[in-house]
Amino acid sequence: xxxxxxxxxxxxxxxxxxxxxxxxxxxxxxxxxxxxxxxxxxxxxxxxxxxxxxxxxxxxxxxxxxxxxxxxxxxxxxxxxxxxxxxxxxxxxxxxxxxxxxxxxxxxxxxxxxxxxxxxxxxxxxxxxxxxxxxxxxxxxxxxxxxxxxxxxxxxxxxxxxxxxxxxxxxxxxxxxxxxxxxxxxxxxxxxxxxxxxxxxxxxxxxxxxx
Amino acid sequence: xxxxxxxxxxxxxxxxxxxxxxxxxxxxxxxxxxxxxxxxxxxxxxxxxxxxxxxxxxxxxxxxxxxxxxxxxxxxxxxxxxxxxxxxxxxxxxxxxxxxxxxxxxxxxxxxxxxxxxxxxxxxxxxxxxxxxxxxxxxxxxxxxxxxxxxxxxxxxxxxxxxxxxxxxxxxxxxxxxxxxxxxxxxxxxxxxxxxxxxxxx
Numbered sequence: 344x345x346x347x348x349x350x351x352x353x354x355x356x357x358x359x360x361x362x363x364x365x366x367x368x369x370x371x372x373x374x375x376x377x378x379x380x381x382x383x384x385x386x387x388x389x390x391x392x393x394x395x396x397x398x399x400x401x402x403x404x405x406x407x408x409x410x411x412x413x414x415x416x417x418x419x420x421x422x423x424x425x426x427x428x429x430x431x432x433x434x435x436x437x438x439x440x441x442x443x444x445x446x447x448x449x450x451x452x453x454x455x456x457x458x459x460x461x462x463x464x465x466x467x468x469x470x471x472x473x474x475x476x477x478x479x480x481x482x483x484x485x486x487x488x489x490x491x492x493x494x495x496x497x498x499x500x501x502x503x504x505x506x507x508x509x510x511x512x513x514x515x516x517x518x519x520x521x522x523x524x525x526x527x528x529x530x531x532x533x534x535x536x537x538x539x540x541x542x543x544x545x546x547x548x549x550x551x552x553x554x
Numbered sequence: 555x556x557x558x559x560x561x562x563x564x565x566x567x568x569x570x571x572x573x574x575x576x577x578x579x580x581x582x583x584x585x586x587x588x589x590x591x592x593x594x595x596x597x598x599x600x601x602x603x604x605x606x607x608x609x610x611x612x613x614x615x616x617x618x619x620x621x622x623x624x625x626x627x628x629x630x631x632x633x634x635x636x637x638x639x640x641x642x643x644x645x646x647x648x649x650x651x652x653x654x655x656x657x658x659x660x661x662x663x664x665x666x667x668x669x670x671x672x673x674x675x676x677x678x679x680x681x682x683x684x685x686x687x688x689x690x691x692x693x694x695x696x697x698x699x700x701x702x703x704x705x706x707x708x709x710x711x712x713x714x715x716x717x718x719x720x721x722x723x724x725x726x727x728x729x730x731x732x733x734x735x736x737x738x739x740x741x742x743x744x745x746x747x748x749x750x751x752x753x754x755x756x
Contacts, residue, residue, distance in 0.1 A: 420572070420755075421572050421752060421753055421754050421755045422572060422753070423571045423572040423573070423574070423698065423701070423753060423754050423755070424698075424701040424702065424753050424754075425571060425701070428571055429571075429572065432565065432567065433565075433566075433567040433568070433569060433570075433571050434567065435567060435568060435569025435572075435646035435649065435650075436569055436572045436646075436755065438649070439569070439642070439645065439646070
């Protein structure tokens with residue numbers, strides 16, 4: 344019986360692959376954005392993904408079915424009913440998943456960690472990710488950016504998804520984008536529709552600039 | 555004593571919040587549905603898995619051979635899923651402990667040790683280590699019951715407070731127990747094989 348189950352619990356992630364967190368409310372399009380980034384960057388970068396969906400493998404299955412990434416490069420973690428705890432207060436399960444991926448693929452260029460859907464206050468710990476993207480969508484209401492909360496105000500990038508739906512749900516894009524800039528100061532905002540641009544080119548460009 | 559309090563705190567970042575100690579599976583099978591059935595589950599867990607783990611925490615705190623203890627605990631844990639859950643929590647606790655309480659003895663532990671060994675080494679005092687371990691054996695499942703079943707947190711807290719945790723910790727300091735808990739073994743094995751919704755790691 345060996346005692347070496349799993350990776351060595353080294354202290355911190357400096358010197359290993361850069362990590363980008365993708366957070367935001369339920370249904371805002373985090374998994375769709377993750378899949379788009381895999382499509383856009385999977386050829387040129389060695390990528391891996393950790394998903395935190397509350398249904399354990401729902402998002403991982405979505406990514407596997409989408410065929411955008413080798414299934415071996417996707418890890419799903421359980422969050423004990425508390426997705427924000429697993430990305431912020433106690434990041435152990437996510438660190439374990441990242442280390443398993445780094446062990447399997449030693450030369451990773453980027454690890455994307457997708458949070459389970461949560462509320463506007465959920466942000467990633469700096470002990471887990473280097474940069475974070477917060478995703479909201481127009482169908483959630485155009486008042487979401489001005490409600491603020493740490494996700495909207497402090498994330499390194501705010502993505503407003505599903506802009507193609509704006510006329511259908513009565514969302515005012517000008518208000519939404521100007522509110523977002525007002526709440527975030529100099530921090531960037533990207534409005535996009537994955538129906539119109541399935542590979543999320545602007546977000547992919549931003550991600551590449553972070554590496 | 556402060557170290558024991560920190561380890562037992564549910565806000566300690568050692569990965570414990572994603573483990574339910576079999577409670578998720580028991581709840582899914584409607585074996586635990588309310589406060590009386592939760593009390594019975596926790597009582598049984600404390601007097602079997604809890605006492606066993608606490609005994610190993612106390613032995614590690616007394617300075618006994620860690621490699622041997624790790625193997626002895628493996629031998630007393632027939633369910634592979636339970637062994638992995640204990641090692642996952644040991645690995646998480648070790649990651650946090652190496653930053654907070656570095657020591658040569660801590661560094662001598664394997665990469666993914668059983669959690670009671672980490673508790674014993676970090677706490678140092680056998681009784682306090684046993685108490686911490688016994689408490690964690692029931693506080694995790696109790697918290698999971700609040701989250702999964704929506705039980706009244708005051709009622710659940712009162713159940714935990716009335717459990718004989720101190721008595722178990724005292725017994726655990728006397729000898730290395732070899733208790734079995736077949737129901738918990740079966741629940742753990744059924745849990746890792748569950749298709750579909752699974753919110754906890756164990």
